[in-house]
Amino acid sequence: MVTHIANSNDPRLDDFRNLNQSDNRPDLPGGKGLVIAEGPLVVERLLASRFPVRRVIGFPAKLESFFAQPGIAQLMGGVEVYSLDRPTLAEVAGFDMHRGLLASADRPAALPMDEVIGNARTVAILEGVGDHENIGSMFRNAAGMGVDAILFGNGCADPLYRRVVRVSMGHVLRTPFAHFGGKSTTWHKELALLQEAGFHLVSLTPDHQAEHLSDALVDSSGKPYEKVALLIGAEGPGLRERTMRSTNIRARIPMAEGTDSLNLATAAAIAFYERQRSLR
Numbered sequence: 001m002v003t004h005i006a007n008s009n010d011p012r013l014d015d016f017r018n019l020n021q022s023d024n025r026p027d028l029p030g031g032k033g034l035v036i037a038e039g040p041l042v043v044e045r046l047l048a049s050r051f052p053v054r055r056v057i058g059f060p061a062k063l064e065s066f067f068a069q070p071g072i073a074q075l076m077g078g079v080e081v082y083s084l085d086r087p088t089l090a091e092v093a094g095f096d097m098h099r100g101l102l103a104s105a106d107r108p109a110a111l112p113m114d115e116v117i118g119n120a121r122t123v124a125i126l127e128g129v130g131d132h133e134n135i136g137s138m139f140r141n142a143a144g145m146g147v148d149a150i151l152f153g154n155g156c157a158d159p160l161y162r163r164v165v166r167v168s169m170g171h172v173l174r175t176p177f178a179h180f181g182g183k184s185t186t187w188h189k190e191l192a193l194l195q196e197a198g199f200h201l202v203s204l205t206p207d208h209q210a211e212h213l214s215d216a217l218v219d220s221s222g223k224p225y226e227k228v229a230l231l232i233g234a235e236g237p238g239l240r241e242r243t244m245r246s247t248n249i250r251a252r253i254p255m256a257e258g259t260d261s262l263n264l265a266t267a268a269a270i271a272f273y274e275r276q277r278s279l280r
Contacts (some may be wrong), residue, residue, distance in 0.1 A: 002063060004083045008091035012082060015055055016105035017161060020094040026104070027162050035105040036162040037170065040066050043103045046077035051105040055080045057089070066101055077105075077209035107160060113151070115188075116178040117197060120148035121227050124268065125191075125201075127243055128155035135159055136167025137265035138232075143171040145149050145272035150177045153243070154187050155234070190241040191246045199255035200225035201247035203239050204232050204271055206261045208252065213271060216251035217278045230271050235264045249273030 005013060015034055018109055026032040034054070037046040043066070047053055056076075058066065060083045066069055066072060090096045117123060124147055129254070135157055142150055152159065159172055182186040191201060202216050210216075218224050229246055233239035244250055253262065255262045 001082045002060075002083050004060070005057075006084070006088060008083045008088045011246070012055070013057065013082070013084070013092045014104055016057060016089075016093050018099075027160065029107075029158055029160075033107050035107060035160050035165065035173070036187060037103045037105070037173075038097070038101070039099045040069070040101055042165060042170035042173075044069070044072065044172050045086070046074070046103050046105055046165075047072070047079070049105075049170075049173040051109065051173060052053050053077075053079050053103055053105045055082065056103045057082045057084060059083065059086060059089070062100040066160045068161070086127075093235060094153065111176055111178050111201065113180070113193075114180045116149045116151070117194065120176075121279075122147050122272070123149045123151055123194075123199070123229045123273070125151045125153055125229050125231045126156050126233075127153040127231065127239055128237065129232070129264065130155065130157045131235060131264070132157055132163040133162050133167050134174065134235065134264045136164040138268055139164070139168035139172040139175050139177075141269040141272055143168075143177055145269065147272050147276050147277050148176070150175060151229075152177065152179045153178070165191055181197055185188075188243060194229055195248070197227070199227040199229040201229045201231060201249075202271075203244040203250045204248040204267060205244065205250050205252060206255075207237055207250060210250040210252040213251045213253050214278065216249045217275055224280050228275055230268070232268050232271075 004111060015026055017026060026034045027036050035051050037043045056079055063083055124142060159177055165172055180190045195201060233237055253267060
């Protein structure tokens with residue numbers, strides 16, 4: 001059943017209020033800690049995920065079109081659904097949300113590291129990546145290139161921020177991720193646990209003295225490593241020296257003369273592809 005709401009002050013819309021306020025957003029981990037999905041594809045992926053969905057809202061025509069899709073009704077369960085007009089949604093969110101379809105969900109308990117890497121062959125590890133669009137693109141690239149999980153080291157932005165969910169096309173809701181538990185001064189020691197679990201740790205760096213990426217992903221006989229963790233640092237500074245010392249090898253992506261680096265998400269996508277290519 002869809003209930004129409006005409007009053008922007010209605011408390012049933014609070015999950016979506018002030019989405020543009022940096023200190024009062026409903027998706028802040030320290031606040032309500034909600035997950036916000038935008039658009040039909042991402043909302044569908046949220047409904048099919050492990051995240052407990054609370055509400056779906058949208059323009060009447062958007063909701064009608066969405067619920068006409070095969071399989072959507074089976075995903076809804078007891079989720080509350082509200083329709084509202086475009087001006088009302090703009091007042092609630094704080095800006096014009098032309099996509100016209102949103103959903104909110106609670107954050108479940110974080111996945112433990114052991115569960116995330118248990119059956120993984122390829123994982124990405126991020127350090128100091130604070131750009132939400134880069135993180136979102138990372139999840140989208142990971143899903144497309146067969147990366148099994150993403151792990152977050154020190155200094156990374158919230159992977160469930162609304163922009164990350166949107167840019168990832170909802171893949172952050174499907175691709176397992178976990179955070180290293182240690183503080184900035186000790187989390188590197190936890191990389192040793194990955195090595196003990198059989199992972200070959202590869203630091204991505206533009207350093208021309210580093211190994212060619214394709215060579216870093218195979219052993220001396222040319223056989224691909226069974227398990228690989230690709231470490232990726234922030235745009236600009238890259239991985240810290242201490243972090244790279246904690247890995248097995250440093251690898252570079254060969255580039256044309258006159259260039260020294262690629263966009264973070266682009267470099268990661270190339271590394272993910274090269275890893276899959278080595279397994280063929």
